Amino acid sequence: MAVISRGFHGRRPTEEKLPPGQYVVHDFPVLSAGPTPVVRTEDWEFTLTTVAGDMHHWSWRDLTALPAERPTVDIHCVTKWSKFRTEWEGVSLDTLLDGIDLDGDYAMVQSYGGYTTDLPLEDLLDGRAWIAYRYDHEDLPAEHGGPARLLVPHLYFWKSAKWVNGIRLMDSDEPGFWEGLGYHEYGDPWREQRYQGD
Ligand SMILES: Nc1nc2c(c(=O)[nH]1)N[C@H]1C(S)=C(S)[C@@H](COP(=O)(O)O)O[C@H]1N2
Ligand SMILES: [Mo]
Secondary structure, three states: OOOOOOOOOOOOOOHOOOOOOEEOOOOOOOOOOOOOOOOOOOOOOOEEOOOOOOOOEEHHHHHHHOOOOOEEEEEEEOOOOEEEEEEEEEEEEHOOOOOOOOOOOOEEEEEOOOOOOEHHHHEEEEEEEEEEEEEEEEEEOOHHHHOOEEEEOOHHHOOOOOOOEEEEEEEOOOOOHHHHHOEOOOOOOHHOOOOOOO
């Protein structure tokens, strides 16, 4: 009788899922450039600003009324830790932005507390980015970005802005917080784009 463990069958070996230069962690490190802002859900607001200057707002009630998804994804921090199969719940940016006239090719993601990060608008679409408000079946803890954070797991984790509160669309790329301090403007872990020039 063939002995094939279901749990193993179909999964890629660990090395294939680990981008170059990364190692695996089993805890969940907290990396914050400043203090953790206290944001109550009743005060939470998310604003999309288009290049044309149109503004679209979502309250917490608006956000959580939208259909949610439960992505399980690997995350990769530029400081070299990766964490496999993290479980989130939140709203896909495709769902959030559905029906809105999007202009501009780039997005500046903005957070409570002033953190920013830039990326091409298309990287927020096609099932690749979420506004996540639950982690590991619990409300997202404040230190990990609660009440809600961006989740863009195909880029280094600094692009996944914690305490997210808006996106400003732009015609051309501008550096966000870490990008202005020398981090790569795109940040693909598989191409090891850690710093400018990588
Ligand atoms: N608002 C905000 N978002 C942020 C950061 C930050 O300092 N402020 N740090 C980034 C970095 S460098 C990483 S690796 C991840 C860390 O998320 P975690 O603390 O939940 O592990 O958040 C990213 N998002
Ligand atoms: Mo990071």
